[in-house]
Amino acid sequence: MSIVHAVFAPGFFSNGPVQAALVMGAVVAAVCAPVGVLAVLRGQSFAGHAFADITSTGGSAAVLLGISPVLGFAASAAAGAASMEGLGARQHGDRDLVTGTVLGGALGLSALLLYLSTTRQGTSGATVSVLFGSVFAVSSANWPWVAALGLPALALVAAAYRPLLLSSVSPELAAARGVRSHLVGAMYLAALAASVALAALTIGAVLSTALLVGPAAAALGLSSRPGRAMAWAGAIGVTSVWAGIVLAYDSYSWPPAGRGWPVSFFVVALVMAFYAASRAGAHRHGRSPAGKAA
Amino acid sequence: MLVLRLVLRYYELVAQRVRQGGSRGFPACPVHPSLPARRPALALGVGTCLLVTAAAVAGCGRVATGAAGARVRAIGAENEYANVISQVGGRYVQVSAVMGNPDVDPHDFEASARLASEVSQAQLVVQNGLGYDGFMNKLEAAASPPGQRVVVVADLVHPRPGTFNPHLWYSPATMPLVAGAVARELTRLQPSHGAYFEERARAFDASLAPWHKALAAFAKAYPGTPVAVTEPVADFMLAAARARVLTPRPLQTAVMDGIDPSPQDVAAQDSLLAHHRVKVLLYNVQVTDPVTAGFLATARRAGVPVVGVYETMPAPGYDYQSWMMAEVRALSRAVAHGRSTVGF
Numbered sequence: 001m002s003i004v005h006a007v008f009a010p011g012f013f014s015n016g017p018v019q020a021a022l023v024m025g026a027v028v029a030a031v032c033a034p035v036g037v038l039a040v041l042r043g044q045s046f047a048g049h050a051f052a053d054i055t056s057t058g059g060s061a062a063v064l065l066g067i068s069p070v071l072g073f074a075a076s077a078a079a080g081a082a083s084m085e086g087l088g089a090r091q092h093g094d095r096d097l098v099t100g101t102v103l104g105g106a107l108g109l110s111a112l113l114l115y116l117s118t119t120r121q122g123t124s125g126a127t128v129s130v131l132f133g134s135v136f137a138v139s140s141a142n143w144p145w146v147a148a149l150g151l152p153a154l155a156l157v158a159a160a161y162r163p164l165l166l167s168s169v170s171p172e173l174a175a176a177r178g179v180r181s182h183l184v185g186a187m188y189l190a191a192l193a194a195s196v197a198l199a200a201l202t203i204g205a206v207l208s209t210a211l212l213v214g215p216a217a218a219a220l221g222l223s224s225r226p227g228r229a230m231a232w233a234g235a236i237g238v239t240s241v242w243a244g245i246v247l248a249y250d251s252y253s254w255p256p257a258g259r260g261w262p263v264s265f266f267v268v269a270l271v272m273a274f275y276a277a278s279r280a281g282a283h284r285h286g287r288s289p290a291g292k293a294a
Numbered sequence: 295m296l297v298l299r300l301v302l303r304y305y306e307l308v309a310q311r312v313r314q315g316g317s318r319g320f321p322a323c324p325v326h327p328s329l330p331a332r333r334p335a336l337a338l339g340v341g342t343c344l345l346v347t348a349a350a351v352a353g354c355g356r357v358a359t360g361a362a363g364a365r366v367r368a369i370g371a372e373n374e375y376a377n378v379i380s381q382v383g384g385r386y387v388q389v390s391a392v393m394g395n396p397d398v399d400p401h402d403f404e405a406s407a408r409l410a411s412e413v414s415q416a417q418l419v420v421q422n423g424l425g426y427d428g429f430m431n432k433l434e435a436a437a438s439p440p441g442q443r444v445v446v447v448a449d450l451v452h453p454r455p456g457t458f459n460p461h462l463w464y465s466p467a468t469m470p471l472v473a474g475a476v477a478r479e480l481t482r483l484q485p486s487h488g489a490y491f492e493e494r495a496r497a498f499d500a501s502l503a504p505w506h507k508a509l510a511a512f513a514k515a516y517p518g519t520p521v522a523v524t525e526p527v528a529d530f531m532l533a534a535a536r537a538r539v540l541t542p543r544p545l546q547t548a549v550m551d552g553i554d555p556s557p558q559d560v561a562a563q564d565s566l567l568a569h570h571r572v573k574v575l576l577y578n579v580q581v582t583d584p585v586t587a588g589f590l591a592t593a594r595r596a597g598v599p600v601v602g603v604y605e606t607m608p609a610p611g612y613d614y615q616s617w618m619m620a621e622v623r624a625l626s627r628a629v630a631h632g633r634s635t636v637g638f
Contacts, residue, residue: 009558016564017557118552127552129583134554139584252556259544260556 009250021135021245021263024146028198029211029237031150034157034230035195036216036237038188041226042168045217046099047084047189049209051196053103054080056205059130060113069130070145073200076106077193085186110205132264133204135245146198153194156187164188165226202241203264211237214271221278240270366483369413371421371430374463374607375447375472377614379420382476382495386487387418393427394606414438418479420472423448424460443479450475458526458547461605465530466506469614473498501615508622509534516629522563522572522593524586525550528603531621532576540566549578555585567592574598574628579636580605599628602636 012018039045058076059069083102114127129137157164167174167181174181192212199208219232244267251261365388370376373394380389392409413419413430414437421430423446434444450471451462462468477495481488513536521537523529526546532539539546545559566572567589575593577586579602593600601624607617624635 011558011561015557015561017560021557126583129554136557136560137554137583137585139588249557252558259548260558262554 007250008246009252012246012249015249017136018245018249020138020140022242024138025135025202025241025245025267026238027146027150028202029215029241030234031153032195032199032212033215033219033234033237035153035191036212036214037219037226037230037233038157038164038168039192039213040216040220041165042188044188044192045209045213048192048196048212050084050099050103051077051080051193052200052205052207052209052212054106055196055200055208056110056131057106057113059200059205060110060117060126063126063130064113064117068139068142068145070142070149070197070201073197073205074145074149074194077197077200078190081186081189081193085189129204131204131206132262133200133202133207135202135241135263135267136248138201142201146201149194149198153191153198156191160184160187203267207264207268210268210271211241214268214275215240218271218275218278221275221282236271236274240274241267243270244268364484366418366480367416368418368420369416371419371427372463372606373609374614374617375420375422377607378469378472378498379418379476381498381613382473382491383480384490384494386484386490387480392430394609409433410436416442417483418443418445418476420445420447420476422446422460422462424453424457424462426460443482445472445475445479447472458543459529461527461530463614464528464618466502466509466534468530469502470499502618505615505618505622508619508626512536512622512626512629516573519574519629520566520572522566522575522589522598524575524577524589525581527578527605528576528621531618532625535622535625537625540572549581549583549586552583560585560588563589564592567598568596570596570598572598574625575600576603576625577601578603578605597632599632599634600636601625601628601634 036048039048054076055073058072058074058079060072061076062069062072065072084099110130114130117126128134163174163179163181163184164187166177167179167184171181195212196208199211202208203211215233215237216229218236219229222232223229244263247266248261248263251266252259254261365386366383368376368379368383368387368389369392370379370389371392373391376389376391376394379387383389390412392412410433413433417439419430419434419442421427421444434442447462447468448460451465451468453459453462473495477491480491484491509531513534517536519535519537520540521532522541523532523539523546524541526539526543527550529539529546542559542562545555545563548555548559567575575589575598577590577600590600601621603621603624604617607614612620627633627635
């Protein structure tokens with residue numbers, strides 16, 4: 001019992017914000033796992049990161065408009081997906097250039113929107129909550145949106161699972177088998193955008209890519225079979241979020257006393273730890289770490 | 295074309311200044327830059343583009359006959375201090391306020407170039423201190439006229455070292471000290487009007503009596519009333535009313551500083567509200583975020599009345615005294631009749 005108490009500080013399980021955070025974190029990590037593994041396999045983890053930057057613009061616009069931040073995250077990620085799809089036909093070097101410029105512009109726009117909402121509307125703390133988030137502060141009003149984003153994302157991945165894998169591993173073979181790779185790619189980008197929006201809601205726009213790609217990269221170091229890797233990614237993601245919540249709750253008694261450390265810090269730190277451990281393990285077993293794309 | 299654009303820009307600035315309720319230091323006339331315009335009503339009276347240029351010239355021409363040259367230029371970093379300066383200084387001061395938009399959290403305020411030029415011309419500055427308006431120190435250090443007098447309210451009040459609550463103007467003891475200091479500094483700047491300033495400072499102190507009485511009456515009728523707050527904004531007034539703030543202090547500081555409060559403190563606050571262990575929830579009208587919105591929702595569900603308090607003076611329509619009276623009345627209504635007051 002005393003060990004349980006040492007790990008879970010008193011009141012952990014009866015705490016309202018903790019209960020909501022545990023459920024929310026698990027749902028989001030579970031959605032991010034398959035989408036993240038596909039992102040790494042398709043070499044689109046940078047797209048995930050790009051969405052993360054773009055979502056900060058949507059999140060800050062939502063704060064300024066006084067609507068749920070998850071709507072802003074989702075709308076801007078969708079816009080990002082659409083523009084990325086539009087740019088997809090162009091050459092790679094050109095695409096990097098355009099993406100980099102657009103991302104810089106998006107973050108600059110977030111700076112303006114956040115400035116406006118803190119100086120004009122008194123939404124104190126908007127900067128921290130949009131960029132770095134706190135799963136403890138996610139209002140229960142967001143639940144319908146979480147469902148509305150998470151379920152279709154999983155459904156899209158499930159519906160296009162085999163063609164997605166095939167076009168990820170071998171585009172030529174997929175084309176020969178008659179896979180409509182453009183349609184499949186667009187479906188995947190939509191799922192990716194939805195997952196980024198969910199991750200942004202949980203750990204903030206800037207860090208969302210860590211929850212999306214981190215567990216997936218670690219999982220692909222443990223198993224190269226996509227299905228198994230997705231299961232691993234889910235386990236690693238949920239463990240990171242839950243352990244992060246426990247640590248954040250415990251940190252209340254750490255210095256500076258009575259404040260608590262940001263939960264997003266713990267989640268991302270744990271994801272990083274899992275990734276480092278997985279790479280070290282893969283190295284020792286002579287396997288090439290599949291997560292190098294991250 | 296350039297002149298027209300300058301003129302338009304000038305009217306924009308005048309309009310901005312008037313909207314903010316400031317009454318001093320209008321920008322220099324673009325046509326005759328050496329002549330500052332001092333007739334906002336006249337300057338704004340002509341709004342149409344056709345008449346803009348003519349009006350600007352006329353406005354500048356009028357300045358020479360303006361008799362306001364002897365006024366002390368003063369700035370209150372917060373509009374409640376500006377209000378006290380103008381009540382004490384009367385017709386011999388031109389006061390403007392830096393922070394006074396009721397929709398904005400003063401903690402998030404950032405200094406602009408326009409403000410820097412205003413501060414560089416002010417002879418008297420009243421600021422809160424305790425890091426609440428730290429940007430003022432930078433502006434004063436950057437450029438200030440020789441002999442500029444700066445009153446730091448925290449230095450008058452001597453709050454306990456390490457106090458976490460910078461909202462000194464909610465304490466009944468604060469403003470009489472500020473009025474006294476303002477009268478002293480104005481006398482130093484304009485010795486011939488010393489008696490006038492002193493008289494007005496005394497009148498200001500006397501005008502606080504109804505507020506002090508209302509606080510004492512509340513303390514007597516409802517001693518030790520348990521209350522919850524989102525921020526320490528009105529904590530000094532609550533202490534004067536002998537109310538007990540049950541909200542954990544770290545939660546108040548976290549919301550004030552714009553960071554997410556710990557789940558422990560959020561749960562503690564929720565249980566105060568849900569189990570009716572407090573008679574009222576006071577929240578800062580100027581600072582809203584998902585966390586405070588959650589507390590408001592919990593309070594409404596549980597039937598705990600909520601009272602919105604202001605961080606800076608809600609203007610127009612209020613002076614310091616009537617603002618403080620309105621806050622106490624709202625508190626009494628909530629505790630006596632369970633009535634909520636969301637902004638006034």
